Amino acid sequence: MFGRSFALLHLLVSPLSSLAVYWMDEASPIVLSAQEAINDEHVKKAMEYYDKAVELIPDVDKLEHPQEIKMATEIYHLAGLMYSYAREMGTVDKVGKESNLWQSVIYFEMATKVDPKYWPSYANMAAVLADVEESGNHLGKYEESLEAYGKAIELLESGEATDPPELGSGMRHTLGELHYRMGLNFVPGMFEQDSVGEVDYEIKLCTSRLGSNKPCQMLASNSFHTALQHYPGHQDAITALAIVTADATFGLTDPTHVRSLFDSYAVEFEDSLVGELDYNAFSRLRQSFDHAMANEGRSGYVLKTTVDCGCGTGLAGDVFRNVSETLVGIDLSPKMIEIAREKKVYDSLETGDIVERLMEHKPGEVSLIIAADAFNYFTELDELFAAMYRALAYGGYAIFSLENVPAAMESRLDEHAKDWRWQFQPSGRIAHRRSYIEKTLKSHEFDVALYGDLDGFRTEKGADVRGHMFLLKKNPPANMKLDEL
Structure with a gap:
């Protein structure tokens, strides 16, 4: 019913400086080849190119120059987006590799290690984590997803984020979207057809690492309300709020x-x-x-x-x-x-x-x-x-x-x-x-x-x-x- 991850807005690497760093010189044409493969809709080929570009990146503690850090962050991030996109397009997982979604998470995590203030990787990693399912675990990684969304929001609201959206409507819409997606994580499955009203939302999600004993529907409601405060025209948030608050009690009428x-x-x-x-x-x-x-x-x-x-x-x-x-x-x-x-x-x-x-x-x-x-x-x-x-x-x-x-x-x-x-x-x-x-x-x-x-x-x-x-x-x-x- 609702979209899972942020759209692939761009898959372009910023122009390189004249800084003579060997790995950047080698990685640049590979990333451009990945872009060409995407333009030609050769998804698996693009994944292979990004894997090659990632292999060229030195260890995080060896990245010394700002241009290196910027390029390494973007390569990891774009590789993460590529693997997430491959899953959306139905591309078969690569033999001998983790699933596309798990590989996407790994790349997003690496991007945040290179630049801990790179909010897009936290946001996209959160979206992917909400989809991951382990064998026998039907909740996915919702707690980790909430933490990643929270980090992205914290960076944006503090003004410390790398490459933030434009102030004004761009920032408001982004924060609205992030809070909306956080809300979905509190009530997993609620918006799937035939599941409304059939899921027990007093689940461990809302009482364990989140440190809250509040009903999940209440936490979801709070997130959807916050989303609409930032972005009043968010139609999915309006619908989600309607569903999650219909006939709700939340314990506040005690x-x-x-x-x-x-x-x-x-x-x-x-x-x-x-x-x-x-x-x-x-x-x-x-x-x-x-x-x-x-x-x-x-x-x-x-x-x-x-x-x-x-x-x-x-x-x-x-x-x-x-x-x-x-x-x-x-x-x-x-x-x-x-x-x-x-x-x-x-x-x-x-x-x-x-x-x-x-x-x-x-x-x-x-x-x-x-x-x-x-x-x-x-x-x-x-x-x-x-x-x-x-x-x-x-x-x-x-x-x-x-x-x-x-x-x-x-x-x-x-x-x-x-x-x-x-x-x-x-x-x-x-x-x-x-x-x-x-x-x-x-x-x-x-x-x-x-x-x-x-x-x-x-x-x-x-x-x-x-x-x-x-x-x-x-x-x-x-x-x-x-x-x-």
């Missing part, structure tokens, strides 16, 4: 993580969210609620019990206060609850998990459930919706927002992960698919009284974030008389 995140964020929460990120979901939920109530002829109606799930510091509670006889706030973060309590908006406040707290309410006790941007740390919504349905009275309402994926990503997900339900976002939040939300709501017998897009309910790095708004109603069985809500 309640301890969320609690710690919002405890540390509580003091500046409103200034940051409203003042800097233009957050407005809470007010738009209230507008939608008022519109729906007006359509039902219930404008100004005060509900008995409203529960604000993920109440935070009380932004949503404040705007729903005047339609709630009793207003209850639930939040995982004790620090958020402290600030909400100071506002004296709520009649009671509860610290803890939303689902657990809803289950503590008597069945049918709640008239209205509100949740402004509070369900974005859930992956599966089934348990949450079940708890909401149980807590709501017949005739009761629930109104909430959820994040949606960017439009371009949505089409890519629809194409490459057709049954996707949610996607893990760079922010750490979860964006849910509308059809998945509606299907899950239907399974719990909720009626969707109103749906609306909530695009621009906040910004992220200066760009509008897409969102959904759902207003639900728990309709009673036929002929059932409702008590007052």
Whole structure:
């Protein structure tokens, strides 16, 4: 599905200086003959010429002059490219030699020994290593490949690389490509046809020499995100990111993580969210609620019990206060609850998990459930919706927002992960698919009284974030008389 190695951009040796070094004089016409063989598509002949040129290169510690070092590096590098190219062209491995790919690795390694700052050899060696398979080992040399990619990136980002790409788009595109290829190494086989979702990515790759205990999909996601930061138009990286983050969990939605995140964020929460990120979901939920109530002829109606799930510091509670006889706030973060309590908006406040707290309410006790941007740390919504349905009275309402994926990503997900339900976002939040939300709501017998897009309910790095708004109603069985809500 994705290309394996960098293209053979050039197979030319730089013009030689007048430096009288015997091996260079002998190697130069051989390399030119190799170039002619390539032009004539005589791949095996070109390989033989490069082998001869390599044999003329002195030991690394005997290369004294800069011109010698440059030419030796280029010969080793071009020989490595030639052997890699031979494999791509289906050229049979030479009898008595290592396989073409292994020989390619050997030559790239020699290039980096001659010039440890020659980034193209690290990059191309990394691409080849990801393809090598030993007998009985179906992972290839992914760890070594990652190390080589990392070295190439380090040299380019530090400004120490020999022959770097041009600054600007050339450098950005190269770094984007390198990070993208690193990401592929974290999830080997994931992009092969019929293998998506069938590979165990909690493999030793991500816990051994890499020194990481994070899931491989998370590491791949990070690499693809970084690739797109350098090169936003990298189409393969966009597709790879869509596939690797579809229905992913990564362990980042753990309640301890969320609690710690919002405890540390509580003091500046409103200034940051409203003042800097233009957050407005809470007010738009209230507008939608008022519109729906007006359509039902219930404008100004005060509900008995409203529960604000993920109440935070009380932004949503404040705007729903005047339609709630009793207003209850639930939040995982004790620090958020402290600030909400100071506002004296709520009649009671509860610290803890939303689902657990809803289950503590008597069945049918709640008239209205509100949740402004509070369900974005859930992956599966089934348990949450079940708890909401149980807590709501017949005739009761629930109104909430959820994040949606960017439009371009949505089409890519629809194409490459057709049954996707949610996607893990760079922010750490979860964006849910509308059809998945509606299907899950239907399974719990909720009626969707109103749906609306909530695009621009906040910004992220200066760009509008897409969102959904759902207003639900728990309709009673036929002929059932409702008590007052």
